[in-house]
Amino acid sequence: MKINPIEQFDISALMSLGSLGNYHFAFTNSSAYMVLCFAIIALVTLLAVRGDNLVPGRLQSAVEAIYEFMVDTVRQSAGEEGMKFFPFVFSIFAFVLVCNLIGLVPYSFSITSHIIITASLAILVFVIVIGYGFWKNGLGFLQLFAPSGVPGWLMPLIVVIEIISFLSRPLSLSVRLFANMLAGHMALSIIASFVAILLGAGLWAILAPLPLAMTVALVALEALVAVLQAYVFAILTCIYLNDALHPHH
Amino acid sequence: MDPVAAKFIGAGLACLGMGGAAIGVGSVFGQFLSGALRNPSAADGQQGRLFLGFALAEAFGIFSLLIALLLLFVL
Numbered sequence: 001m002k003i004n005p006i007e008q009f010d011i012s013a014l015m016s017l018g019s020l021g022n023y024h025f026a027f028t029n030s031s032a033y034m035v036l037c038f039a040i041i042a043l044v045t046l047l048a049v050r051g052d053n054l055v056p057g058r059l060q061s062a063v064e065a066i067y068e069f070m071v072d073t074v075r076q077s078a079g080e081e082g083m084k085f086f087p088f089v090f091s092i093f094a095f096v097l098v099c100n101l102i103g104l105v106p107y108s109f110s111i112t113s114h115i116i117i118t119a120s121l122a123i124l125v126f127v128i129v130i131g132y133g134f135w136k137n138g139l140g141f142l143q144l145f146a147p148s149g150v151p152g153w154l155m156p157l158i159v160v161i162e163i164i165s166f167l168s169r170p171l172s173l174s175v176r177l178f179a180n181m182l183a184g185h186m187a188l189s190i191i192a193s194f195v196a197i198l199l200g201a202g203l204w205a206i207l208a209p210l211p212l213a214m215t216v217a218l219v220a221l222e223a224l225v226a227v228l229q230a231y232v233f234a235i236l237t238c239i240y241l242n243d244a245l246h247p248h249h
Numbered sequence: 250m251d252p253v254a255a256k257f258i259g260a261g262l263a264c265l266g267m268g269g270a271a272i273g274v275g276s277v278f279g280q281f282l283s284g285a286l287r288n289p290s291a292a293d294g295q296q297g298r299l300f301l302g303f304a305l306a307e308a309f310g311i312f313s314l315l316i317a318l319l320l321l322f323v324l
Binding site for chain 1: 297300301303304305307308311312314315318322323
């Protein structure tokens with residue numbers, strides 16, 4: 001019996017939406033989970049502010065705590081002008097957080113473990129940073145690649161290095177989230193399959209609780225990684241937006 | 250060399266990169282702890298940066314794990 005930890009990431013078309021040339025569009029299980037993620041976020045936040053109490057109840061306190069946390073993060077990283085991007089950053093944070101956490105439920109599907117999803121989010125952030133940077137600063141946005149205090153003879157090398165490190169941002173942003181989710185779910189699948197293998201091997205079944213304990217610990221670690229990766233995605237978005245808002249070092 | 254064998258060898262070599270990531274993550278937390286034990290009242294304010302530094306350092310270990318997984322299961 002061969003362990004196949006990669007088939008949990010298969011995308012299956014639930015309902016075909018026709019095709020355009022060689023491209024086939026379908027409502028897939030990934031899309032279904034995205035709708036579920038949106039429904040959870042909308043339901044939780046709308047239920048939380050429905051009471052509108054001055055002294056908040058439990059759900060309202062929890063949602064307010066997350067909101068305040070993101071407001072502080074955006075304000076610290078991007079300054080007061082960065083607050084106009086707050087809805088964008090909060091949406092990204094909430095979407096990535098709930099998507100990551102949904103993926104931890106057994107037999108569910110983790111959306112962010114596909115590079116196309118995380119790359120789309122990262123490209124969105126990158127395009128907004130470049131677009132807003134040029135729109136607000138004109139060509140002065142290119143000051144970002146020429147930090148102050150660099151001697152003249154070193155400048156060409158520094159500019160090339162800065163441009164390469166700037167272009168690597170969407171790549172690292174997307175691959176960080178994607179690889180964390182992929183590796184986590186694959187490790188969970190493999191370690192959990194050890195339990196089944198040991199149970200089916202006769203006398204070795206006495207050792208089966210060991211990989212089970214490892215699986216439990218791994219789920220706890222994955223929950224931490226899920227929240228942490230959402231926070232890191234959001235705070236890096238804020239830092240990159242700060243570069244668009246204030247390109248002079 | 251048999252290409253499947255080469256893939257397995259490549260996957261094993263790619264996992265060596267995670268050693269560097271482990272050193273990096275340990276360094277991040279170690280420096281944070283040594284600073285926090287000198288100035289405990291300022292430690293809580295820097296927790297956000299601690300987790301950001303941890304995630305950025307771990308990312309490279311995950312990148313090398315990604316190469317290993319790509320070699321094993323995708324290519």
